[in-house]
Amino acid sequence: MEMETPDDLLQPTLGHGGSRAASIYSAQTGYIVSFLGGPLAGATIALANAYRLKRLGRDWPLGLLAIAATVGPMWWWFRGGAQWVAAHAGSDSREVAFRALGLGFFALVYGWHRQYYRNMTFFGLTPPSGWIIGIAAVVASIAVDVGLAAVLS
Amino acid sequence: MSGDSSGSRELAAIEHEARALVERRRYSQAQIALSRGLKDFPESIELQYLAAFIDYASERPEQAMQGVRTLLSQAPQHYGARTLHAHLLEGAKELPEAERVWIDLLREYPQRADCFAGYGELMLKTLNLEKARRLAEEGLRQSPDHAGCLYLAAMIDLIRNRSGAESQHLQRMLREHPEHARSALALVIALAAKGNDRGALRIAQELLRNQPDSQHLLTLVRNLKARTHWTMLPLYPMRRWGWTAAIAITLLAIVGLSVGERVLPAPVLDALTWIWLGYVIYSWVWPRLLRRYL
Numbered sequence: 179m180e181m182e183t184p185d186d187l188l189q190p191t192l193g194h195g196g197s198r199a200a201s202i203y204s205a206q207t208g209y210i211v212s213f214l215g216g217p218l219a220g221a222t223i224a225l226a227n228a229y230r231l232k233r234l235g236r237d238w239p240l241g242l243l244a245i246a247a248t249v250g251p252m253w254w255w256f257r258g259g260a261q262w263v264a265a266h267a268g269s270d271s272r273e274v275a276f277r278a279l280g281l282g283f284f285a286l287v288y289g290w291h292r293q294y295y296r297n298m299t300f301f302g303l304t305p306p307s308g309w310i311i312g313i314a315a316v317v318a319s320i321a322v323d324v325g326l327a328a329v330l331s
Numbered sequence: 332m333s334g335d336s337s338g339s340r341e342l343a344a345i346e347h348e349a350r351a352l353v354e355r356r357r358y359s360q361a362q363i364a365l366s367r368g369l370k371d372f373p374e375s376i377e378l379q380y381l382a383a384f385i386d387y388a389s390e391r392p393e394q395a396m397q398g399v400r401t402l403l404s405q406a407p408q409h410y411g412a413r414t415l416h417a418h419l420l421e422g423a424k425e426l427p428e429a430e431r432v433w434i435d436l437l438r439e440y441p442q443r444a445d446c447f448a449g450y451g452e453l454m455l456k457t458l459n460l461e462k463a464r465r466l467a468e469e470g471l472r473q474s475p476d477h478a479g480c481l482y483l484a485a486m487i488d489l490i491r492n493r494s495g496a497e498s499q500h501l502q503r504m505l506r507e508h509p510e511h512a513r514s515a516l517a518l519v520i521a522l523a524a525k526g527n528d529r530g531a532l533r534i535a536q537e538l539l540r541n542q543p544d545s546q547h548l549l550t551l552v553r554n555l556k557a558r559t560h561w562t563m564l565p566l567y568p569m570r571r572w573g574w575t576a577a578i579a580i581t582l583l584a585i586v587g588l589s590v591g592e593r594v595l596p597a598p599v600l601d602a603l604t605w606i607w608l609g610y611v612i613y614s615w616v617w618p619r620l621l622r623r624y625l
Contacts (some may be wrong), residue, residue: 187466188434191459192427193443200457201557205574206615213581275588281355281578288574294458296490300520301456 180280200302203289205295207308212284216276216323217244222315223308224287231294231308238328241286247279249326342368348376356383356542376406380415387415390544392422410440414449421453429453445472448479455486463487478504482513489517489524512538519551526571528558557621566614577614 190307203223212220221244251259255272263271288295298305351401352361362385366380383398402412415435420429433450440446447470455464466485470480477527482506488498501521504514515538522531532555537547557563558570567574584607591600 184465184469187462187469188437190427190430190434191454192430192457200424202458209574215523264613268589270589270592274585277585278582281581285574293460293490296462296524297455297458299491300486300524302547303456303458304555306387331380 202230202291202294203308203311204298204305207305207312208286209281209285211308211312211315212280212287213277214280215319216280217247217283218319218322219315220244220280220283220287222319223311224291226311227291227294231291236318237290240290243286244283246322247283249330251275251279252323252326254328256327276285338372340370341379342375344377345372346381349378349381353381353384353388356388357485358389361385374405376402376409377406380409383412384415387419390546392419395419396423410436414445417453421456425565426453426457426489442473444477444480447473448477448483451480451483455483455490460487460490476503476507476582478508478513481507482511482517485517486520489521498558506540512542519555523555523558528555528570531555532559549566552623553622556625559619560621560625562621565610568616569614 185311196219197224203285208215208220208227211223215222225237225241226236228234228240255263260272263275267274296302334547341625345364349361349364352358352364361381363379365382366377369382371376372378373397377397379402383395383402388391395415395483399412399416399419400559402409403416406412417429417432417436420426420432430450430453433446436443436446437450447466451463451466451470452544454460463483466478467484470477471484474480481500484500485498485504488500492498498521501510501517504511504517508514515534519531519535519538520536521527521533532552535548535552539552542548552574563570568580588600588604588607591603595603
């Protein structure tokens with residue numbers, strides 16, 4: 179018996195206008211940017227990748243999560259958290275916590291997009307250069323952090 | 332009349348010889364047979380196709396593309412030329428055009444599993460995993476043991492499966508097509524994904540010996556050689572556990588140095604800080620240098 183090919187399989191996926199990318203920013207870019215700029219910077223790379231993968235509709239909660247992971251700890255920090263941390267873990271713990279938060283967020287993003295990163299590794303796909311977006315994400319997220327700190331303090 | 336039939340017989344013999352040589356990957360001998368044949372029968376579609384295929388297989392994509400375009404202008408419906416065209420467009424990064432050729436082929440040949448495999452591989456190379464999976468599934472429905480579709484399905488299993496080689500498709504591929512180069516390639520990737528880089532390297536080197544012109548295999552061997560080089564030993568945790576290890580080591584170092592600031596003498600702390608910074612730089616820079624050097 180002859181079987182028909184499902185029609186949607188025969189619809190183009192890589193249309194000229196919609197062909198955003200054959201690869202995404204590397205995990206290395208995500209790691210460094212998250213380490214230096216925290217969750218907001220990490221989310222910028224993650225959402226840029228989601229856009230390139232045409233799955234922004236599914237991945238947008240990552241942006242909300244990054245905002246929560248930035249505003250929540252900062253709010254707590256200026257509502258007595260700073261004193262608690264200084265008493266229990268030392269005065270430089272804020273920096274450590276910020277880096278840990280950034281890397282934790284990167285771990286989440288990596289898990290979220292793991293299949294795409296593995297796909298790129300297995301097929302030797304070259305990622306786009308992450309310098310411009312990486313620097314922009316770090317600078318912008320630090321500026322937002324400073325602004326937030328001024329508002330919340 | 333008898334001159335015509337002897338010419339046809341001669342052409343058929345040359346085509347048969349050239350096809351047999353191409354199937355055995357004896358491209359230089361096939362090329363000689365084809366040059367001889369094309370001199371006498373320049374209009375032969377089959378000889379033109381085989382010549383373009385040899386250019387493609389010998390990694391001469393420009394010549395192959397030129398040959399295929401000439402061929403398609405004479406025989407626009409030639410199946411082999413169209414699939415070759417799709418592969419060449421993909422190699423030239425003209426991805427939407429390659430997709431259009433695959434879709435046209437699938438509309439005309441909905442039972443050809445190799446079209447599903449070719450289009451699926453294009454989808455995988457453009458990170459459209461779900462569509463690649465459905466194409467592999469559909470291709471295997473048409474032809475359950477098709478090597479290209481099994482390879483595609485095995486690669487999707489490996490991409491999706493965190494622990495690597497637990498793939499029924501890979502096992503089936505190795506069982507049904509043990510002689511197929513793609514079986515070995517899938518095995519290399521599965522072994523590397525499981526952390527067995529030395530085993531992967533041995534098979535990849537063997538593959539490269541059989542296909543010394545393959546740029547893809549050369550890159551694969553170079554990467555695996557770099558990963559198994561003794562100077563990579565300090566980076567074993569990252570090689571084995573990937574980004575999880577990188578995060579753990581970074582956090583451990585930051586917390587350790589932060590605690591050390593309070594309990595360690597300054598010279599010791601400085602030394603530890605420099606060691607850590609050196610390790611970070613080493614982990615970023617050395618693997619790239621090594622890949623170039625090898």
